[in-house]
Amino acid sequence: MKIYAAPLEGVTTYIFRKAYNEIYGSVDKYFAPFLSPAENCPMTPREKKDIAPENNSGINLVPQILTCRSEHFIEAGKELASMGYKEINLNLGCPSGTVCAKGKGSGFLHEKDALQKFLDDIYSYSEAEGMKISIKTRLGYADPEEFYELVEIFNAFPVRELIVHPRIRTDFYKGEPRKEFFTYALEHVKCPLVYNGNIFSCEDYEEFSSYFGVSLDPIMLGRGLVSDPSLAGKLKGETVQTDxxxxxxxxxxxxxxxxxxxxxxxxxxxxxxxxxxxxxxxxxxxxxxxxxxxxxxxxxxxxxxxxxxxxx
Ligand SMILES: Cc1cc2nc3c(=O)[nH]c(=O)nc-3n(C[C@H](O)[C@H](O)[C@H](O)COP(=O)(O)O)c2cc1C
Known part of the structure; x- marks a missing residue:
């Protein structure tokens, strides 16, 4: 089973990732908290430090970008390519009010035409420059049924992986994930699919897998992995107890x-x-x-x- 560590801004810093990886090491891929590129500034010195290869040695790291401007995404992508990165992740999930007000994160999900144009641009860049782009998304902004159209949009692009957190923006991180929509994703998404949301224990993993009728793999763990750093090892059968x-x-x-x-x-x-x-x-x-x-x-x-x- 492949386990990915979710980005948690302020928590899964390079310091956390490095220490975690040295001590536990059961994670296959780490996603860095988002970089927020601006005009003529693909990343701030602080953001750069977090993803600098020397601060992430030995770690399979995917940097993440939060923007609704394709030219900003591409500028940041070029900078990341020059640092040696071959894959980047697009954040379409962030529910924060200030982020969504600017049409970014999950605030981009209800701008379907603009999103499609943005994806056209960034995947043209991806193909031309050989940079893989994965997407981390919610089901929609205000209504989970937005997801049907979003899947159609995503299916038109060579998405490296689609990580789905089955909630809408207004759910923030609360309540039960809307599982039925992940079933829809399993049936309709054409690219590799990753489940993310509310896996805090092996029992949770079993329950979700049994609901979906598949052993979810890969999975992305966020709060559950920080709360119990032994969780990845437990899920992989490397340990039974919290160490x-x-x-x-x-x-x-x-x-x-x-x-x-x-x-x-x-x-x-x-x-x-x-x-x-x-x-x-x-x-x-x-x-x-x-x-x-x-x-x-x-x-x-x-x-x-x-x-x-x-x-x-
Ligand atoms: C404090 C905090 C910070 C987060 N920062 C990011 C982020 O930078 N990028 C992102 O894509 N998701 C971010 N998320 C969302 C998580 O990556 C993850 O999708 C969410 O916590 C659901 O997964 P979980 O139930 O396993 O925690 C954040 C969540 C929390 C609670």
Whole structure:
């Protein structure tokens, strides 16, 4: 089974990906959080750092682009090609208000004519320059039935892979995925198809696979993989339990690396807090400790609590 790590802006940074890959290594492909190219600026120095090959060595990384302007996509694509990338991903899923208001992410899904023209342009570039382009999409903007027309549009292009998160923009990340529309995708999408959404455990994987009547493969894991970094290994049958020694190692590497590149201290603690909002599901019996950890304002206090939680 092939497992892809989803992009989670602010969470799956190059620091996270590298540490994760060294410690767990059960992921076949990592997708970087989106780059947002602008006029004459295919990527900011901060975005470039995140996908710089030297910061991603040993990792099979696919950079992602968020734009509704084909010329911006192509400029960023050329820059990525010069860095050695052979595949890029188009973000058609981001539900954020500011992104959608600019017609990008899932905000591009209800502009069908503009989307088709955009895809015409970027796939011409793809074919001319030998750059593969995959797409990560939702079912639609306001109505899941938009998906039927979107599939027809996608089917007209040589999409490297279509990653489908079966929700619409207004669902954000809440509620049950709209499974019946992924069934439609299985039946009608012509390019390789990847399932993404709400796989938090092996039981979830089994349930989704049994609903669809196929062993989903590849799958893309987002929040489930951050919450339980052993999940990819569990799904591949490499381990049966969450490895807390590895989690401690991951925690320590991230904490020390973020201390090196971030300041002031409170920003490092915010970063760690965000990670703990995912990890806390693994420590349900340590609810009170976690609450205190999420409020820690000084390194010493944080370290003492984190160490107590992570030492079984
Ligand atoms: C904090 C956060 C940041 C995200 N950033 C991105 C992003 O940069 N690009 C993208 O395509 N999806 C992004 N997503 C969506 C995830 O990649 C994924 O599609 C979503 O979480 C559903 O998968 P899951 O249920 O396995 O988490 C983000 C989601 C979250 C929660």
């Amino acid at each position: 807390f020694a590895k989690l401690r190692k991951l925690h320590d590497i991230l904490y020390h690396k973020y201390q090196k590149i971030m300041s002031p201290d409170i920003n490092v603690l915010y970063k760690m807090r965000e990670l703990w909002t995912y990890w806390q599901v693994l420590f349900e019996d340590k609810d009170r400790e976690i609450k205190r950890l999420l409020k820690a304002k000084k390194y010493a206090e944080y370290e003492a609590i984190a160490s107590r939680i992570l030492t079984e």
